[in-house]
Amino acid sequence: RKGTVIITGASSGLGLATAKSLAETGKWHVIMACRDFLKAERAAKSSGIAKENYTVMHLDLSSLDSVRQFVGNFRQSGQPLDVLVCNAAVYLPTAKEPTFTADGFELSVGTNHLGHFLLARLLLDDMKQSDYPSKRLIIVGSITGNTNTLAGNVPPKANLGDMRGLAGGLNGLNSSAMIDGGDFDGAKAYKDSKVCNMLMMQEFHRRFHEETGITFASLYPGCIATTGLFREHIPLFRLLFPPFQKYITKGYVSEDESGKRLGQVVSDPSLTKSGVYWSWNNNSASFENQLSEEASDVTKAQKVWEISEKLVGLA
Ligand code: NDP
Numbered sequence: 209r210k211g212t213v214i215i216t217g218a219s220s221g222l223g224l225a226t227a228k229s230l231a232e233t234g235k236w237h238v239i240m241a242c243r244d245f246l247k248a249e250r251a252a253k254s255s256g257i258a259k260e261n262y263t264v265m266h267l268d269l270s271s272l273d274s275v276r277q278f279v280g281n282f283r284q285s286g287q288p289l290d291v292l293v294c295n296a297a298v299y300l301p302t303a304k305e306p307t308f309t310a311d312g313f314e315l316s317v318g319t320n321h322l323g324h325f326l327l328a329r330l331l332l333d334d335m336k337q338s339d340y341p342s343k344r345l346i347i348v349g350s351i352t353g354n355t356n357t358l359a360g361n362v363p364p365k366a367n368l369g370d371m372r373g374l375a376g377g378l379n380g381l382n383s384s385a386m387i388d389g390g391d392f393d394g395a396k397a398y399k400d401s402k403v404c405n406m407l408m409m410q411e412f413h414r415r416f417h418e419e420t421g422i423t424f425a426s427l428y429p430g431c432i433a434t435t436g437l438f439r440e441h442i443p444l445f446r447l448l449f450p451p452f453q454k455y456i457t458k459g460y461v462s463e464d465e466s467g468k469r470l471g472q473v474v475s476d477p478s479l480t481k482s483g484v485y486w487s488w489n490n491n492s493a494s495f496e497n498q499l500s501e502e503a504s505d506v507t508k509a510q511k512v513w514e515i516s517e518k519l520v521g522l523a
Contacts (some may be wrong), residue, residue, distance in 0.1 A: 212222075212287050213237070213290060218242055218295070220436045226466075241267035270310060300315065300397070307470060316401045326346060332416065347405045347426050349402055352393040356498065368512070374515050389416070
């Protein structure tokens with residue numbers, strides 16, 4: 209049978225390119241889990257994804273109710289779940305004030321981390337039941353949350369601190385909107401959310417890999433300087449960022465190529481190792497990359513897991 213893969217945020221950028229690359233193989237049915245149903249349908253059509261190879265299902269990661277509803281709808285559809293790709297993200301580098309999810313969490317961490325955490329925890333049960341030979345849960349990471357890289361050292365750097373803000377619910381009222389309890393900074397909130405994504409992948413691996421056989425992995429797909437992720441950035445940045453990445457840092461990767469990379473992490477028989485953070489070198493060969501000290505800190509991973517369980521209502 210075909211594999212079934214759920215990809216969050218498949219209406220643009222990396223998620224769409226991955227949906228396309230997997231659908232084209234004829235071996236996958238892609239569930240595009242998107243907040244804007246019409247945009248996702250249009251995107252699928254204009255990228256030429258064949259009708260029988262995808263379904264759009266509504267998911268708004270900035271609402272825990274919506275996450276639970278999505279899981280319910282997916283279960284009702286009666287399909288097995290073989291691979292889950294947590295890809296969607298918001299990035300608000302120029303925001304002066306925090307904005308919040310339906311549940312009152314700062315939007316970047318609330319969407320990128322907490323929404324995905326609840327989704328992945330709930331869908332783990334569905335993946336356990338699948339008889340697919342290589343089940344995988346993939347969480348898209350980033351170099352920017354990784355302070356052992358050049359890009360990860362551009363200020364403001366990711367730093368979860370003692371997580372007093374997260375423990376307080378990131379609501380900007382009786383707690384800070386930032387995980388470390390500091391003043392709001394949109395770029396840092398995004399990087400912090402990506403550190404949480406990478407920590408969660410490893411914590412899933414430690415807790416569930418042996419018992420379930422599921423592969424848990426993360427990746428840095430390269431700098432896809434043309435995606436919507438940078439839509440909130442100032443115009444000059446949006447103009448200069450793609451050529452800068454192409455010619456100066458040489459980290460630039462096209463949306464197509466990034467989709468093939470994530471497609472490999474979903475389905476390539478040689479990428480089954482669990483607990484790994486994949487990257488690609490300039491010849492597009494994959495390798496196991498090292499995470500920064502904070503993004504591989506076992507104690508922090510446990511703490512993020514436990515606080516997040518409380519915030520999303522699992523504990
Ligand atoms: P895009 O902005 O193109 O895609 C982000 C996707 O997330 C969109 O489909 C968007 O939906 C969706 N999304 C945003 N908020 C929600 C929500 N509340 N509920 C459901 N979906 C939501 O960016 P990219 O493709 O670049 O980003 C994809 C992933 O790649 C992210 O995890 C990002 O951190 C990561 N990444 C990107 C890099 C880059 O250079 N671009 C580098 C490293 C990592 P909509 O279409 O409705 O806006």
